Amino acid sequence: MNDIATLTTAAIITGTICFFLYFWFQEKRATLKVYNALDSITAFINWLETKPASLANAPANLSFEHTSQIVMHNNEQASISKLGGKVITKCALEDFLPPLPESSYRFVPALLTSVGVMGTFLGISLGLAGTSIEDQGSNQLMNSAINLLSGMTTAFYTSLAGLFCSIAFMIILNYQANSRARLMEASHMKLLDLCTPISLHDLFSQISGNEQNLSLESITDATRVLAKSNEKVISTLAIVDKLMSVFSGPELVASIGFAVEEATKRQLVPEVLKISEELSAIKDFKNETAKTISETLIAELRNEILMPFSQRTDQLSQSIDRSSTATERLVNDLGAVLTKLSDTTEVLQNFQTDTLEKLQSFAESLKTTLNDFNNDTQGVLKQVAEEISALLQQSIEGLKYQREAFEESSKSAANAFQDQTAMLQKIGLETANLMQSANKELSEGLADIDTKVISISTVVQEELERFRTEYQNNLTAFFNSQTDLLTTTFDKQKDVLLAAVTEYKEAFETEHLYRLEQYEGLDQQFSALQESTKLVSDLVEVVGLNKASAFSQLEQTAQVMSKQVGYLQKEYGAASEQFRKLSEAMPEAMHQYFTEARQNTEIFFKDLDEQAANVHGRLAEAANFLVTAMQQIQIEKRNDL
Numbered sequence: 001m002n003d004i005a006t007l008t009t010a011a012i013i014t015g016t017i018c019f020f021l022y023f024w025f026q027e028k029r030a031t032l033k034v035y036n037a038l039d040s041i042t043a044f045i046n047w048l049e050t051k052p053a054s055l056a057n058a059p060a061n062l063s064f065e066h067t068s069q070i071v072m073h074n075n076e077q078a079s080i081s082k083l084g085g086k087v088i089t090k091c092a093l094e095d096f097l098p099p100l101p102e103s104s105y106r107f108v109p110a111l112l113t114s115v116g117v118m119g120t121f122l123g124i125s126l127g128l129a130g131t132s133i134e135d136q137g138s139n140q141l142m143n144s145a146i147n148l149l150s151g152m153t154t155a156f157y158t159s160l161a162g163l164f165c166s167i168a169f170m171i172i173l174n175y176q177a178n179s180r181a182r183l184m185e186a187s188h189m190k191l192l193d194l195c196t197p198i199s200l201h202d203l204f205s206q207i208s209g210n211e212q213n214l215s216l217e218s219i220t221d222a223t224r225v226l227a228k229s230n231e232k233v234i235s236t237l238a239i240v241d242k243l244m245s246v247f248s249g250p251e252l253v254a255s256i257g258f259a260v261e262e263a264t265k266r267q268l269v270p271e272v273l274k275i276s277e278e279l280s281a282i283k284d285f286k287n288e289t290a291k292t293i294s295e296t297l298i299a300e301l302r303n304e305i306l307m308p309f310s311q312r313t314d315q316l317s318q319s320i321d322r323s324s325t326a327t328e329r330l331v332n333d334l335g336a337v338l339t340k341l342s343d344t345t346e347v348l349q350n351f352q353t354d355t356l357e358k359l360q361s362f363a364e365s366l367k368t369t370l371n372d373f374n375n376d377t378q379g380v381l382k383q384v385a386e387e388i389s390a391l392l393q394q395s396i397e398g399l400k401y402q403r404e405a406f407e408e409s410s411k412s413a414a415n416a417f418q419d420q421t422a423m424l425q426k427i428g429l430e431t432a433n434l435m436q437s438a439n440k441e442l443s444e445g446l447a448d449i450d451t452k453v454i455s456i457s458t459v460v461q462e463e464l465e466r467f468r469t470e471y472q473n474n475l476t477a478f479f480n481s482q483t484d485l486l487t488t489t490f491d492k493q494k495d496v497l498l499a500a501v502t503e504y505k506e507a508f509e510t511e512h513l514y515r516l517e518q519y520e521g522l523d524q525q526f527s528a529l530q531e532s533t534k535l536v537s538d539l540v541e542v543v544g545l546n547k548a549s550a551f552s553q554l555e556q557t558a559q560v561m562s563k564q565v566g567y568l569q570k571e572y573g574a575a576s577e578q579f580r581k582l583s584e585a586m587p588e589a590m591h592q593y594f595t596e597a598r599q600n601t602e603i604f605f606k607d608l609d610e611q612a613a614n615v616h617g618r619l620a621e622a623a624n625f626l627v628t629a630m631q632q633i634q635i636e637k638r639n640d641l
Helices: 002-049 108-129 138-195 201-210 214-246 249-394 399-447 450-531 536-640
Strands: 073-075 086-089 195-197
Touching: 002 108, 002 138, 002 399, 086 138, 138 195
Parallel strands: 086 195
Antiparallel strands: none
């Protein structure tokens, strides 16, 4: 099992590193593409810094897309138009820069973290695979504990590898994104210093100027046509002189007023209606654009961020639930083992005390018996000696009395020896019975050790189960708090976006009211034109000024729209930045949590080892004491024999 855990750890760590290197290479290729796109604009900027006067001396490596956007002063000589020392361009300066897309590998840190978490749960599963809740001996229990520690080693190493690679990849992504943004910003600032976009008024002025740059033949033809027109005008004026003599002054004024009114209705009213229709179309386009941007932004935010994160959180919670269940079962088993170990220790202590008391009473009884036997033997021998002395003294009296006395003394000695033999046999039987009883009790106590060790295993498994439950509850509470925090953050971002859209709508409504006021002013000007025929030439100038004002207002409207779009981009960038900070903070919090969990687990198993060592030490002392007692009993038996 240790070899399997080692191979699994090496495979997961190797796979994590391979994932990291592969996606790092892909991200580096994408960054190089952006840098290559910036090389062309860098060459264009370097050429502009030389202050060129025309495109004739432009280098061959310049892109046609860039040079075609420069405004020419004279197309035949390809001279460049400038304003205040800056080159005039036909498009906005942002159009010269390539797009700056977001990295398509932002999911890689989450993937690497998931691989590390998968290795964690796999290590825990391998550790729990060799642990059973059935009855086991002490050796099997120790093997199960070793397998569990090997699985926890796999879990911790794979978690560290996944988190380390995830943090390293996030650092790389952040560095490359910042470097690309700095290059884009530097290029944009250089373009601002060297170029300026053309305005609508300048564009129309250039168109008018180009129309005036005619060739000599065109001017000659125009002069001939003008001469013919002058002849027609002269003839027309002659007719008018004749008519002037016919019409009176008031009639002439009325005719001129009617003609001016008809010309105004025929020329100005359609143009004003067209302007009104264009402004209405612009308003509708702005409303539709704002609505589309808001809906698209919210949909993309939900599909690309909220939904994948919610699914991954659910999967991670399910895996944590399974791991927590197994860990809780293991903790409960450990608790039960500790409880039963304490009970077994108490039983062994009681057994030791009872055995000592019985052995002590047996030793005292044996000592009393031996003392009685010694005293009786000494008394009998003393009596025999006295009788022999008496017989020797009485031998002088007569052989007859000596023989009788000797026979009597022999009979009394034989009776005494028979009594002592019976007493010794009785004492020996009692001693043998007592030793057999002690041996039987000792055998029963030793036979019960397996049952007690099995109960210890059950207690250990129960403690492990309780530990797993606490681990699951803590981890579930952590992810629930993270989910609530994300939900609160996204709600705040949603409110900010809605507020921005509301401000965008209010700005367009204000602009619409401003346009209505402009239309009222135009109506007042039309009514003023009808009052007098003396302002015909002034009316033409006013019309030209109104057209220029309309173009200026359209340009202002475009600028307002650009500002609103920029505001939306700024808000979206702030939301992305907050989410990025949250994503960067999550791995650190998870790493801290796993570190604390590992420390708590190490402390728990260290305490378990110390308690188990104490219990086994006490068992060894009890066993040594029993062996010593048995040896002492055997020595006393040999001495008795």
